[in-house]
Every structure is written in C-alpha cells, then in structure tokens.
Amino acid sequence: MDESELCHLRRCIELAGEALDQGDEPFGSVLVAADGTVLAEDHNRVAGGDRTRHPEFELARWAAANMSPAARAQATVYTSGEHCPMCAAAHGWVGLGRIVYVSSSAQLVTWLTELGVPPPPVRPLPIQEVAPGVLVEGPVPALAEQVHDLHRRFHGTR
C-alpha cells in the first residue's frame, strides 16, 4: 500500500472522527477515481434515525448517479470500516471497483462485544460473501487502532 492510499485511509478516519463529533457512529469513506482524484466522501449519518445512512451506501448511489459504468469499475472506495452487507450489496450492484478498508467487520464485532454493545440487526458478513467479484484489501493494522479508539469514544469508554 503506497502513501497516497494511506492518505485516503487517513481521510476516512478523519471523516469517522467528524461523524463522532456530530454524535454519529464513527465511519467514514472516500470514493477515488482511477487517476487518483477524490470524487466524493461521506461519513455515517444514522443519528437522525435512518440507520441506512452509511457512507459506503451514499457513495455507491453517488457513483450510480454521476459516473459511467467503466469509471465506476475502475474506482476505489476507501473506508474506515469494512462495508456491511447492505453497503457491499450496493457496491456490487453499482459495479464499483476495489475496496480498501482499515478495520474488518470481524474486528468491529470483537470490539463492540468487548464494549458490551448489543449485536446489530444485520449479520456482519465479509464483503466477499455478499459481492464475490469485488477486489478487497484490509485490514490495515497500522491504522486500525485509531478506528478502535473512535469506537471506544462513541460507546463512552474513553
């Protein structure tokens, strides 16, 4: 993983921190074109009550509205945490390319269990069980502890 990729992942963590500052769950994602241009970014917005407002889902819908199929296939989505099944499905349906995540869903489950958080209503399947054609990279151990820390802060155990 080169410096520009790490830079996108750091931005995802920054966005996750912005979500946390706004009282939302700490998840952030960035959509990057084949030439390295950042096209769109977002963070979790579920605090308003719509629990489907995940950044990866928003980016998939943005891509469908604004990119050609060829451009989508060559784009990469960087994200602080591995896509949930809903977002992995949206990514697959829209035909986006590679995914690079900092921490895995398996790590998140471990962390949330340790924090005493009840299990989510959707099974935390790995991306490739939902969208087997998608190239996936992660976790990135050098950055994962920062994501872990954001989740500790969200769940009130600073």
Ligand SMILES: [Zn+2]
């Ligand atoms: Zn999701």
